Amino acid sequence: MDAQEFIQKDYSYAVIGATTNPHKYGYTVLKDLNKAGFQVVGINPKYETIEGIQIYPTLADVPGKIDVAIFVVSPEVGLSLLPQVEEKKIPKVWFQPGAESPELLRAASDARLQVNPEGSCIMVVRRQVGI
Numbered sequence: 001m002d003a004q005e006f007i008q009k010d011y012s013y014a015v016i017g018a019t020t021n022p023h024k025y026g027y028t029v030l031k032d033l034n035k036a037g038f039q040v041v042g043i044n045p046k047y048e049t050i051e052g053i054q055i056y057p058t059l060a061d062v063p064g065k066i067d068v069a070i071f072v073v074s075p076e077v078g079l080s081l082l083p084q085v086e087e088k089k090i091p092k093v094w095f096q097p098g099a100e101s102p103e104l105l106r107a108a109s110d111a112r113l114q115v116n117p118e119g120s121c122i123m124v125v126r127r128q129v130g131i
Contacts, residue, residue, distance in 0.1 A: 002117075003116050003117050003120050003125045004125070004129050005092075005114070006068055006092055006094055006114075006116055006122070006125075007122070007125060007126050007129055007131055008067075008131075009037065009038065009131060011038070011039070011067035011068055012039040012040075012041075012064070012065060012066050012067050012068075013033055013038055013039065013040040013041070013066070013067070013068050013069075013070055014040070014041050014042070014043050014056075014059060014062060014066045014068070014069050014070065014090070015029050015030045015033070015040060015041070015042045015043065015070045015072060016043040016044075016059070016069055016070065016071050016072060016073055016078070016081060017043070017044065017071065017072035017073035017077070017099075018030045018042025018043060018044045018047065018050055018053075018055055018072075019044060019046075019047075019050070020047065020050055024072075025072045025096055026042075026044070026072040026073075027050070028123070029070060029072055029096065029122060029123060030042050030050060030053060031051065031053075032123045032126070033122075033123075033126070034053050036126060036131065040053065041053065041054045041055065041056060041062055041066075042054070042055040042056070043055070043056055043057075043058065043059055043062075044057070045057035045058070058084060059081070059084040059085065059087075059088045059090070060084060060087065060088060062088070065089075065090075066088060066090045067090070067091065067092060068090070068092040068093070068094055069085050069088075069090045069092070069093050069094070070093075070094045070096065070122060071093065071094065071095045071096060071099040071100075072096045072099055073099060074098075074099070075099060075100060075101030075103065075104045076101075078095065078099055078100075078101075078104050079101075079103060079104050079107060082104070082107050082108065082111065085111070085113065086111050086113075090113075091113065091114055092113065092114045092115075092116075093108055093113050093114070093115055093116070094115075094116040094122050095108075095115065095116065095118075096121060096122065097119050097120075097121055100118060100119075105118065
C-alpha cells in the first residue's frame with residue numbers, strides 16, 4: 001500500500017497514545033497533524049484535551065467516523081487495541097516506527113485493515129507529499 005493513500009486533508013485521524021510529554025511521539029504526531037490542518041483527535045484515558053486538541057479515553061468514545069488510526073504505543077498495547085479499530089470500522093491503520101511487530105501486522109492483515117508501509121513515519125511522509 002502506498003503511504004500517500006493514508007494522507008488526505010479530508011480524512012479524520014486518531015492518534016492512539018497521545019500524550020502531554022513533548023519528548024514523545026504521541027505528542028509530536030498529534031501536534032504535527034493538528035498544525036498542518038488535519039482533523040485529529042487523541043486517544044488516551046489520562047487526558048481530556050492536549051493543547052486544545054480533543055482527547056478521548058477510547059476509540060469507541062470518538063463521535064463520528066475515523067479514517068486512520070495512528071498507533072504510537074508499544075506493539076503489545078497496539079495488539080490489545082486492534083479490536084477497537086475493528087469495532088469502530090476504521091479502514092486504515094498507521095503504525096509509527098517502533099509501534100509495529102510481526103504479530104501486530106499479521107493481526108491487522110487478518111482483520112483486512114489497510115496498513116502503512118512498515119517503518120514509515122507519518123510526519124515524514126506528510127511532508128514528502130507536500131501536505
